Each structure stands twice: as structure tokens, then as C-alpha cells.
Amino acid sequence: MKQSLKNSISRRALLVAATMAAAMPASFALAQTNEPVEIHVMANEAFSNMIQSSEVVEFNKHYPNIKVTVDGVPYVELLAKMMLDATSPTPVYDVLIVDDPWTPQLAEVGALQDLKSAEMAGFTAADFDWADFNAAPLAASEWKGVQYGVPLRSNMLMMFYNRTLYQKAGVPEPTPALTWAQYLEQAPKLVQDTNGDGKVDAWAIDTYFVREPLTPTIWQTIMNSNGGKLLDADGKPAFNNEIGVAALETHKKLLDFAPPGALAHGFTESLQAFRQGTVAAMFQWGSVYRSSAVDPKTTTLTPEQVGIQVLPAGSVGPGAHRGIWSGAVSAKSEKKQAAWTFLQWLSSKEGETWRTNNLGTFPARKSTLAAKPESEWLAPVFASLQLAYDVSAKGEMWRIRNPRSDAAQQILADEVGRAMAGRATAAEALQTAAEKIEKVLN
Amino acid sequence: MVNERLTSAHPTHSRLARKFADLVSRWAFMVPAAVLLLAVLAYPIFYTIEISFSRFDLATFSAVEWVGWENYAHVLDDYRFWESMKVTVVYLVFALPLQIVLGFGIAFLINAEWRGRNIVRALFIIPMVVAPVVAGGLWRMILDPLWGIVNYVLGLVGLGPLDWFGDPTLAMAALIIIDTWRWTPFVILTATAALLALPRDVFEAAEIDGANWWAKLWSITLPLLVPIIAATFVVRWLGAVKMFDIALAATYGGPGGATNVINLFIYEEAFRSLRFAESAAMAVIILVVTMVLTAIFLRGSRLLEERY
Numbered sequence: 001m002k003q004s005l006k007n008s009i010s011r012r013a014l015l016v017a018a019t020m021a022a023a024m025p026a027s028f029a030l031a032q033t034n035e036p037v038e039i040h041v042m043a044n045e046a047f048s049n050m051i052q053s054s055e056v057v058e059f060n061k062h063y064p065n066i067k068v069t070v071d072g073v074p075y076v077e078l079l080a081k082m083m084l085d086a087t088s089p090t091p092v093y094d095v096l097i098v099d100d101p102w103t104p105q106l107a108e109v110g111a112l113q114d115l116k117s118a119e120m121a122g123f124t125a126a127d128f129d130w131a132d133f134n135a136a137p138l139a140a141s142e143w144k145g146v147q148y149g150v151p152l153r154s155n156m157l158m159m160f161y162n163r164t165l166y167q168k169a170g171v172p173e174p175t176p177a178l179t180w181a182q183y184l185e186q187a188p189k190l191v192q193d194t195n196g197d198g199k200v201d202a203w204a205i206d207t208y209f210v211r212e213p214l215t216p217t218i219w220q221t222i223m224n225s226n227g228g229k230l231l232d233a234d235g236k237p238a239f240n241n242e243i244g245v246a247a248l249e250t251h252k253k254l255l256d257f258a259p260p261g262a263l264a265h266g267f268t269e270s271l272q273a274f275r276q277g278t279v280a281a282m283f284q285w286g287s288v289y290r291s292s293a294v295d296p297k298t299t300t301l302t303p304e305q306v307g308i309q310v311l312p313a314g315s316v317g318p319g320a321h322r323g324i325w326s327g328a329v330s331a332k333s334e335k336k337q338a339a340w341t342f343l344q345w346l347s348s349k350e351g352e353t354w355r356t357n358n359l360g361t362f363p364a365r366k367s368t369l370a371a372k373p374e375s376e377w378l379a380p381v382f383a384s385l386q387l388a389y390d391v392s393a394k395g396e397m398w399r400i401r402n403p404r405s406d407a408a409q410q411i412l413a414d415e416v417g418r419a420m421a422g423r424a425t426a427a428e429a430l431q432t433a434a435e436k437i438e439k440v441l442n
Numbered sequence: 443m444v445n446e447r448l449t450s451a452h453p454t455h456s457r458l459a460r461k462f463a464d465l466v467s468r469w470a471f472m473v474p475a476a477v478l479l480l481a482v483l484a485y486p487i488f489y490t491i492e493i494s495f496s497r498f499d500l501a502t503f504s505a506v507e508w509v510g511w512e513n514y515a516h517v518l519d520d521y522r523f524w525e526s527m528k529v530t531v532v533y534l535v536f537a538l539p540l541q542i543v544l545g546f547g548i549a550f551l552i553n554a555e556w557r558g559r560n561i562v563r564a565l566f567i568i569p570m571v572v573a574p575v576v577a578g579g580l581w582r583m584i585l586d587p588l589w590g591i592v593n594y595v596l597g598l599v600g601l602g603p604l605d606w607f608g609d610p611t612l613a614m615a616a617l618i619i620i621d622t623w624r625w626t627p628f629v630i631l632t633a634t635a636a637l638l639a640l641p642r643d644v645f646e647a648a649e650i651d652g653a654n655w656w657a658k659l660w661s662i663t664l665p666l667l668v669p670i671i672a673a674t675f676v677v678r679w680l681g682a683v684k685m686f687d688i689a690l691a692a693t694y695g696g697p698g699g700a701t702n703v704i705n706l707f708i709y710e711e712a713f714r715s716l717r718f719a720e721s722a723a724m725a726v727i728i729l730v731v732t733m734v735l736t737a738i739f740l741r742g743s744r745l746l747e748e749r750y
Contacts, residue, residue, distance in 0.1 A: 076713055108501070213714065423699065
């Protein structure tokens with residue numbers, strides 16, 4: 001049965017490839033098969049349920065014959081499980097939804113399918129517009145000139161701010177021109193007693209300070225916006241210098257204006273503090289905008305109260321940091337056509353627009369960002385997101401891209417964590433990190 | 443039938459045959475269990491040892507090349523390994539005695555007959571069955587510097603606010619508190635069972651001799667409980683030495699690695715950094731250290747049993 005299905009798909013693929021010039025009218029009719037086929041998707045458990053319950057349901061309205069089962073895996077185990085599955089002789093998963101720095105690691109072990117290969121071209125809709133993707137999100141799933149994925153959840157590290165708290169403090173709202181020096185000058189005023197009971201009840205900032213792999217992204221963004229880089233052209237650590245040290249000291253300085261206990265704060269804690277209206281600003285992944293400003297079930301704030309923009313500027317410009325989840329097809333999948341059909345629809349103009357308007361996921365396509373969104377609150381978010389894409393592409397604001405990037409990121413997490421906790425100076429921490437990362441990457 | 447013929451013709455052969463048949467039948471019963479044990483217990487250990495001496499290829503997800511002691515050298519050269527070992531020692535030195543003293547103390551205090559005793563004992567099981575991740579999250583809320591009830595109560599008596607997860611010493615204290623909350627009930631239940639099993643006649647004789655409460659505790663109860671205390675210590679030691687889930691959920695090993703116990707470090711190196719060979723080397727080192735210390739504790743436990 002499985003073999004006959006495979007043969008059937010292969011025959012159809014050949015036929016489709018041969019008749020591409022005379023493409024059928026509907027974009028995805030090319031990739032559509034009538035025979036039932038089931039594909040398995042491995043994704044981060046943080047959003048696997050949303051994919052299964054919403055995106056797959058919408059997808060099946062167009063492709064009822066492709067049954068999609070999405071399995072969620074906790075983030076910390078996701079890469080290891082993907083590697084384990086993709087390198088087995090008979091992998092279970094046809095689609096892998098991979099985090100920003102993982103493409104090199106998975107590509108190096110031959111786990112991912114080249115989506116622009118001749119084989120996949122036969123399954124690709126004629127009007128699937130690769131050029132419409134913004135460069136930064138598309139580059140997340142590219143490695144050594146080969147495109148292994150398409151952006152599905154385009155996230156950028158952004159600055160959220162609470163207009164009410166800024167007004168109460170008498171501090172002007174941030175703009176993309178705001179510099180780190182100006183922000184640090186304003187920060188003491190944003191630590192305030194808002195109800196007049198004599199106790200401080202609102203703070204200037206909350207973000208990643210805890211010892212974990214995403215905390216160094218804040219330091220890195222400050223460094224990048226000042227012209228610093230993680231690695232040089234030869235792939236050797238280039239962050240152990242004045243710019244890197246100053247950036248880490250700035251990151252640590254933010255703790256002075258953060259709520260008590262912020263040293264243990266990461267994604268969840270900073271998000272909670274912002275949603276409860278206790279911090280004036282938050283450096284956080286842009287995709288949380290909907291749950292922080294729109295959905296009354298999860299936030300006390302409204303879109304009118306919450307502004308979003310790029311992170312403050314350094315000497316070379318504002319900062320952002322790329323965090324794209326890309327959809328990739330497993331190289332050993334026997335159902336590549338169905339898997340790619342699913343990913344094409346999710347990342348197509350149609351699919352992306354539907355997901356943006358209905359689920360609030362961030363688009364990667366220029367056309368989606370340029371179009372007027374259905375919800376009013378999305379318009380300023382789109383403008384900021386487009387700027388963040390441009391800024392991150394220009395400053396190469398992303399994590400280390402190397403088959404051993406996770407090991408390097410963990411070392412950065414350890415050392416940035418030590419500096420944050422005062423167990424090492426910024427210079428000592430970066431010196432240790434540079435020595436260790438050089439060993440790991442070579 | 444064959445056996446009968448052999449018996450009559452060659453008695454020695456017959457005995458040997460019976461012995462052989464006996465041996466075969468014994469092994470026939472033992473082999474399935476032995477194979478099962480080898481498969482589920484020994485194989486993973488030997489595979490870990492193999493990985494620890496090899497280069498681990500992520501493309502095939504297997505050990506591919508013998509590298510000798512190289513992974514061990516990397517591990518022993520990594521200051522983070524030694525830091526984690528120190529953190530683990532501090533945690534064990536404080537958490538284990540605290541749990542044993544608290545567990546046996548509480549068990550002794552609730553050993554008297556009173557209404558509702560059984561319900562209270564049943565409630566003691568709750569912390570043990572709460573998932574470590576849930577316990578970690580729960581205690582993060584309880585100890586939150588801003589919203590947590592502990593700081594609120596401390597504030598009422600003019601103490602704090604304490605930054606439980608931001609200060610290295612307090613973070614370790616928080617870890618010990620959470621672990622003690624989870625595992626002291628286990629010690630209490632063990633101690634309660636031991637106290638109930640103590641021979642009544644010895645206490646009755648002591649009472650007739652005029653022994654007071656303290657004399658009975660010091661001269662009878664504690665000596666009789668020593669073997670149980672030692673055994674409980676060994677069991678808890680084996681559980682505590684592999685603890686990492688509470689640290690992962692409550693402190694993430696921070697601040698700055700202050701609560702990064704060795705098993706959390708191994709886990710992070712394996713599953714976050716994908717350095718399986720180095721992680722395997724660390725696991726083998728910990729296995730050997732744990733086995734040596736466990737052997738010492740068991741020997742000590744046996745000596746105490748013999749003495750008392």
C-alpha cells in the first residue's frame with residue numbers, strides 16, 4: 001500500500017514536472033493528489049497545537065486528501081529528537097519545523113531536502129513566489145547556498161513599550177532613533193510609584209536575564225547595533241573586544257531598572273510582568289504582541305497602550321534579532337510531495353495572509369507586510385516588523401550559524417549568565433566564552 | 443527411560459547427567475531474566491561507556507571512532523564540570539542530612555496516637571507525587587521576590603525582600619528547600635514504618651526501670667533506628683545524586699551556574715549542545731564516583747547494623 005502510494009506519487013511527480021510549462025490554473029493543483037496520504041510533522045510544543053487545530057484544518061479545506069499529524073516536542077529536546085529521527089533509516093517525520101540556528105546542523109547530517117532541487121521543482125506551484133520573501137527570514141533556512149526551508153513563524157526580537165507608563169513618567173515614547181545611551185538615561189524615571197503609596201510598583205524594563213540560551217541574544221543585539229559581530233570572516237569568535245564587553249555591561253545595567261528578582265527572568269516572567277502593566281518596556285519576541293496587547297484573556301493591556309519597535313540604536317543603527325521557525329522537508333521522507341504541498345500552502349501568500357489575520361502569526365512575505373491587514377492593530381506591527389527584517393539583514397543579527405551552533409550558544413548562555421550574576425566580569429566572561437567557542441567550532 | 447538405563451549401567455554417568463539436566467533447567471529459568479537485565483540495564487551502561495571513548499557522529503547518531511581518553515580530557519579540562527561538581531556537593535551536604543533529620547524528627551513527633559493521624563500521613567505523599575517541573579514552577583511562585591507569599595510573610599516581621607532566585611546563596615537555599623519539601627515525606631513514611639516496628643517490650647521494660655522520654659529516645663529508639671536511618675540515607679543519596687529536574691524547572695541552574703548541579707550540566711551538554719560523547723564521559727565519571735561512595739555508605743551502614 002505504502003509502496004504503491006509512493007510509486008503513484010512518483011509517477012505523478014514526473015508527469016507534473018514534464019508538464020510544468022502547461023501549468024494548471026490553480027496554484028496548488030500542481031501538487032495536489034487525490035489519493036489519501038498522511039504526513040507527520042515535528043514541531044515545538046509551544047505552537048504545535050495551534051498548527052494542528054487551526055492551520056491544518058484550514059489547509060484541509062484545500063487539500064482534504066492530505067492528513068497531517070503534528071507532534072509537539074518540548075523545545076529543549078526538539079533538535080536532538082529531530083536529529084535522531086531524521087538520521088534513522090526510516091524516519092517517522094516528513095516535515096520538520098526548525099528553529100533559526102538549526103538549519104546548518106540538520107543540513108550537515110543530510111536530514112533536510114533541498115527545496116529548490118529538480119526533484120522538488122516538480123512539486124512546486126508555478127506561482128510560488130520565492131522572491132517575495134524578505135531576505136532575513138528566508139536566509140534562516142539557507143545553508144551553503146541551498147534553500148532547505150520556508151519561513152513559517154517569523155519572529156524578531158523587538159522592543160515593546162507601555163504608553164501609559166511612559167506618559168506617567170513624563171518620558172517621550174521611544175522611536176527607532178532612540179539610542180541605548182538615551183534609553184539608559186530615561187530608565188531611572190521609568191522606575192516609579194504609579195499609585196502614590198510610596199512604594200515602587202512599576203519598573204523600566206524586563207527581558208531575558210536568566211541563564212539560558214536565549215539570554216545572550218539581548219547582549220548580541222546591543223553589540224550588533226554598535227557594529228560588533230559574533231564571528232569574524234574566518235568563523236572565529238570576534239566578540240571578545242571593547243564593543244562586546246560594553247554591550248554586556250549595558251545588558252547587565254538593565255538589571256538596575258528591572259523588577260526585583262529579574263535576574264531569574266526569561267521569556268515567561270518578562271512577558272507576565274509586561275502584560276500585568278508593571279514594566280514600561282520589554283525586549284521580547286515580536287510574535288507575543290497579540291497575547292500581550294490584543295487578547296483580553298491573556299493581557300490587561302490594549303493595542304492603544306502597547307507600542308512596538310526595533311531595539312534602541314547603537315553607533316551603527318537600531319537593533320533586532322532574528323528568530324525564524326522554518327518548515328523543512330525531511331530528506332528521507334517518502335511523501336515529499338505532500339509534505340512540500342503542506343509547507344507551500346502555509347508559506348504561500350494565501351496561507352500566510354490567512355494565518356496572519358486569523359492567528360496573529362508574523363508574515364515573512366513583503367506582499368503580506370505591504371498589504372492592509374484585516375485587524376487595525378497589525379498595521380503598526382507590520383511597519384516595525386519590516387524595519388526589523390531590514391535591520392537584522394543589514395547587521396547580520398542572528399545567532400551563530402554553524403553545525404555546532406547550539407554548543408556555542410550554550411557556552412554563551414553560561415558565560416553571559418555568569419556576568420549577569422556578578423560571578424565574573426564582562427571581560428572575563430567573554431574571554432572564557434571566546435576560548436571555549438573557538439574550540440567547539442573548530 | 444533413558445535416565446533409568448543410564449542409572450543401572452553407569453551410576454557415575456547417571457549422576458553427572460542428572461547434575462547437567464539440573465543445571466540446564468536452572469539456566470533455562472534464569473536466562474530470560476538475565477537477557478532482559480542485560481538488555482535494559484547493562485546494555486545502556488556499556489553503550490554509554492562506548493560513546494564516552496568515541497567520536498559521536500550526529501549524521502548516523504552513533505559512536506564511530508575510538509578516541510581513547512580524549513572526551514575525558516575535555517571534560518576534566520572544563521571548569522564548568524568542576525563548578526557543577528562543587529554545586530552538587532554543596533547541595534548534597536545540606537539537603538540529605540536536613541531531609542533525614544527532619545523526616546525522622548517529624549515521624550517521631552507524629553508517632554503518638556491522635557485522631558486524623560492516618561489522614562496526615564496520607565497527605566505526606568502529595569509532594570512526592572507532584573511532578574518535579576510542577577513543583578519547580580509552584581515554588582517559583584511561592585518564592586517570587588515581588589508576588590511570593592514567603593517574602594510577604596517575611597515582610598510582616600520586617601525581613602526581606604529576599605531575591606530567592608537572583609542571589610547565588612539563596613538560589614541554592616531555594617533548591618534545597620524545594621527538594622526537602624518533595625522528599626522529606628518519603629523519609630517520614632519510612633521512619634514511621636520503622637518506629638511502628640520497634641519492639642514494644644523493650645520500651646515497657648525501660649519504663650519499669652524508670653527511663654524518662656529522653657533516655658528512651660537516646661538509648662533505645664535511636665540505636666534501634668540506626669540501621670534504618672543508614673538505609674534511608676543510602677536510598678535518598680541515590681535519588682538526590684541524580685537530581686536535575688527541580689533545578690531545571692526552578693532556577694535553570696542559575697544565577698550564573700550557582701545551582702547548575704552535575705546532572706543538569708550533563709543534560710544540557712547532551713541535549714542542548716549535542717555533545718553526546720563528552721556528556722557520556724561525564725556520566726561515566728559520575729557513575730564511578732557514585733558507585734564508590736555508595737559502596738562506602740553501604741559498608742558504613744553494615745557496620746552500624748552490626749554495632750547496634
